[in-house]
Structures are given as C-alpha cells and as structure tokens.
C-alpha cells in the first residue's frame with residue numbers, strides 16, 4: 001500500500017509573525033520557513049508504517065514555491081519519504097483548491113492512505129483533509145492520536161473535545177494528524193545528503209486542469225488588540241486580595 | 251438570508267456551544283437549526299426553545315448518533331438547496347464536518363470567524379491569532395465555523411421554533427464508531443467556565459499536576475486546563491489542552507501556573523478577561539500578557555494560596 005503525504009511550507013513556528021504595515025498580510029520576506037509541524041507528524045507516521053511493513057512507498061507532495069524542493073521536500077525525503085511531487089506556484093492556494101489538486105494526485109497515485117496535518121499553522125483553517133475526503137468520497141479520521149492498520153481498514157483514535165474517540169474506516173482513507181500521534185524524527189545531515197538523490201517530480205497547477213482562483217479576498221490584515229502587562233504582586237496574601245477583588249474568592 | 255446552524259449535542263442535551271453560533275447566524279438572517287442524532291426528541295425541544303429560532307430540522311437516525319462526517323455531511327448538503335449559509339461551532343465536531351460539506355458544495359469554508367462584518371465579509375484569526383484577517387467571499391453559499399468566545403450566547407429559552415423531521419441517506423458505509431473515552435468531570439467545562447486554572451510543564455508529573463492544580467481549582471470553582479507540554483508529558487489528558495491547536499477559552503479569570511506563555515498557548519487564552527500568572531522566571535513571556543503576576547516557586551505558592559482561599 002502506498003501512502004501519500006501532502007505537506008505545506010509555512011512560517012517557522014518559532015518565529016513571531018509580524019503584520020505588514022500596509023495591512024495586506026503577514027511579512028514573510030527574509031524569515032525562516034519550515035514544514036508545517038503537523039505535516040512532519042504525518043510523514044513520521046507514514047514512514048513508520050513503511051518500516052513496519054504495512055506500507056510499501058511513501059510519496060510526499062507540496063503545492064508551493066520552487067524553493068520547497070530544497071527545503072521542505074528535502075526534509076521530507078530525509079525523514080524517509082521515497083519520492084516527492086512539487087506542484088509549483090507562487091500564488092497562495094486556498095484549502096479547497098489544494099484539496100482539488102490533491103484529489104487529482106490521488107487519482108494518479110492511487111494511495112491506500114493519505115495522511116495530512118490537521119491544520120497549517122499559518123492560515124489555521126483545518127479544512128484540507130476533510131475536503132479531500134469529500135472530493136474522493138473516502139472516510140476521514142481527523143485529529144488522530146493513534147492509527148492502526150488492519151485487514152480491510154484502519155482504526156483511528158481521535159482527539160475530540162470531550163476526550164478520545166475511536167472510528168473504524170474503510171480503505172482507502174484520509175487521516176489528519178494531531179500533536180500526540182508521534183514524535184517526528186530529525187532529518188539528520190547524512191540522511192539529508194542521501195535524500196538529494198531521491199526523485200522530485202516537478203509539475204505546475206496547469207498540469208492538473210484545476211481552477212485554483214481564490215474564492216476569498218483578504219480585505220485587510222491587522223494586529224489583534226494588544227494586552228499590556230499588568231502588575232506583579234509580592235506575596236500570596238496580595239494575590240488573595242486581588243482574587244477577592246475580582247470576586248472569584250471569598 | 252436563510253441560515254442553518256449545526257446543533258451541538260450528545261443526543262440528550264444541547265450544548266452551550268450552539269448558542270454563540272445562533273448569535274452569529276442571526277446577524278446574517280433567519281436562523282434554522284439542524285439536530286442530527288439518535289433519539290433526539292429532547293434535544294429538538296431544547297433547540298426550539300432557543301430565542302430567535304425558526305425551523306428546527308430533526309434527523310433522527312442511528313447513522314447520525316456519533317456525528318460521523320461521512321454520514322452527516324450529505325444530510326447537510328441535502329438541506330443546502332433551501333439555505334444560503336450553514337454555520338457550525340468551531341468544536342472538534344464542527345471542524346470535522348464543515349469542510350466536508352464545503353467541498354461537496356464547492357465552497358471555500360471560512361473557519362473560526364470572530365465577527366460578521368457583512369453578508370459576505372468576516373474576520374478570522376490567522377497565525378495563532380497573531381493577525382486578524384478580514385475576508386470577503388465570492389461563493390454563493392456560505393460554510394462557516396464560529397469561534398464560541400467571540401459571540402454572546404443566544405438565550406436558551408423564550409423561543410418557539412417549529413420542529414420538522416427530515417431524513418438523509420443514512421449510513422454511507424464508509425466509517426463506523428468504535429468507542430469513546432469521554433472524561434466525566436464534576437468541574438465546569440473548559441470552554442464555558444468562568445474561572446480556569448491551567449498547569450504547565452513545571453508541574454513535573456501527573457501526581458503533582460493533580461496535587462497542585464486540582465485543589466486550587468476546587469477552591470475557585472474552576473475548570474482545569476493545561477499547556478501542550480503538560481499534555482504531551484501525560485500530566486493531563488488531551489482534552490485539557492488550551493491553545494492554537496487545542497481549546498480556545500476566554501474566562502473571567504485564567505490562572506496560568508508554571509506555563510511559559512508560548513505564542514501557541516497564548517493563542518488559546520489571551521482573550522481572557524483577567525490573566526494571572528505564577529512562574530519562577532520573572533522574564534517568562536506569560537508576564538507580558540498577565541494582569542497579575544507572582545514570581546516564585548509554584549510548589550510553595552500554590553499550596554499556600556489554596557490554603558488561604
């Protein structure tokens with residue numbers, strides 16, 4: 001069984017986002033970009049399935065800038081993906097259009113499982129996996145903290161608001177990762193060197209005949225209301241007084 | 251505009267998360283509700299009592315008992331011929347189902363809205379709430395998830411909606427529910443609590459987490475939350491996580507204990523009315539957003555505080 005892992009190149013999670021002064025978006029010039037952390041978890045899960053003999057091949061795909069080939073797609077291959085597909089575009093592509101492109105890739109590649117991050121930490125949409133499920137007519141196990149392949153299907157334990165929930169899905173299926181599914185390995189230097197010889201297929205959006213025109217127009221982007229630092233109290237007694245003043249303590 | 255609101259419930263009781271969505275939907279137009287589940291007569295009655303509600307569509311079918319997206323999404327899509335917008339709470343249930351509906355309708359979903367600026371224009375947080383985007387859609391239908399803390403709750407009583415049975419295609423045969431571990435707690439729910447006490451990595455163990463945080467929470471009648479680090483380390487269950495990728499909360503008082511204040515954590519709690527931080531590092535970023543800070547060792551401070559309350 002082949003596993004397909006879509007990944008996104010985003011502002012590194014350690015970098016504090018800065019809103020551009022002209023209000024058109026977040027400043028991405030000259031800042032560190034990395035793979036979306038949830039997507040690293042997705043790759044890790046796919047590679048572990050391969051190591052266990054449950055998967056035969058791990059294919060990673062990204063829709064984004066040319067540079068992705070030498071950063072996120074290289075990281076992905078160094079982590080253990082066998083090959084990569086780069087669907088190159090300089091435009092921002094919305095989750096719906098991403099899902100449509102991925103559906104085309106899935107038709108070509110015929111994976112048994114597609115593992116995606118549950119959300120990208122830039123637009124925080126939390127949509128692509130579910131949309132892909134709808135377009136392909138496949139079941140979805142979102143926010144996964146455990147994935148177990150069985151004969152005809154996959155059992156997914158999901159992190160839900162009240163705790164955990166387990167669902168059985170027929171294959172092929174979609175899984176989206178939550179933080180506690182696994183701890184992704186580091187791409188080591190020797191593996192990065194080796195990964196350079198793993199193939200990257202270069203495509204364009206036009207190759208797939210999908211309309212990726214955005215449906216949403218961003219009118220403006222602003223900083224949220226700022227909180228200012230308050231006071232420091234010197235003792236527990238003072239804190240107790242404050243809590244009383246707030247009406248939460250008697 | 252005719253809107254359809256997904257009613258969040260557990261087949262017995264309607265959940266509060268629904269009420270903020272009704273408020274958001276009312277800003278767009280007429281509010282209809284959908285109660286999908288099994289044996290949901292009681293929920294339907296509670297739904298009809300929400301102030302300002304028109305029709306309550308009720309789909310009672312074993313296939314909808316666990317809100318499996320594969321089964322529920324086609325049901326919602328079938329109701330979208332007669333509705334212009336569908337709104338869900340940004341809960342794990344809403345987030346699971348909404349995009350499946352959106353893609354089936356060929357609509358780009360608008361996630362986690364903070365405000366309704368017009369019939370096609372909304373604000374929403376991006377980058378863990380470090381930026382707020384105003385977006386305008388060109389889609390004919392709207393598929394929206396709503397951030398519960400950003401809208402007032404509609405009154406749960408006073409309405410007189412009319413209940414109408416609907417049916418969908420039922421079980422699509424793609425997925426089955428296998429079980430759940432839902433934590434039962436006497437404490438208030440995180441997302442609706444007035445006071446929250448949250449613990450971080452500094453607690454060091456599950457034993458200490460409960461020994462320090464629980465008694466203080468009991469004294470304050472508070473819900474208990476946690477940072478990702480505390481959840482990852484197994485000190486607290488996953489449903490305690492507050493943050494960008496956990497729960498979004500905005501209580502009257504949020505007490506952060508041994509939490510550094512990473513942007514991903516702040517994303518989930520910085521709209522709290524009053525933030526109190528206890529941390530031994532006076533330069534911890536949490537103090538930049540805290541209204542009241544106390545620098546020191548939590549293992550000394552928290553027992554003393556609990557004792558004195």
Ligand SMILES: Cc1cc2nc3c(=O)[nH]c(=O)nc-3n(C[C@H](O)[C@H](O)[C@H](O)COP(=O)(O)OP(=O)(O)OC[C@H]3O[C@@H](n4cnc5c(N)ncnc54)[C@H](O)[C@@H]3O)c2cc1C
Nearest residue numbers: 450451452477478479493494495496508509510515530548
């Ligand atoms: C994709 C992604 C998503 C994430 N989502 C979330 C999320 O939703 N929620 C979330 O919380 N995090 C999230 N994180 C993690 C986040 O970046 C931080 O790693 C995490 O919040 C840190 O948790 P912490 O503050 O408990 O631990 P630390 O950062 O280790 O802080 C511990 C604090 O305790 C203090 N301390 C230590 N000992 C004592 C003592 N004896 N008394 C008092 N204070 C003490 C220290 O000074 C320190 O400030 C996410 C990260 C990523 C990459």
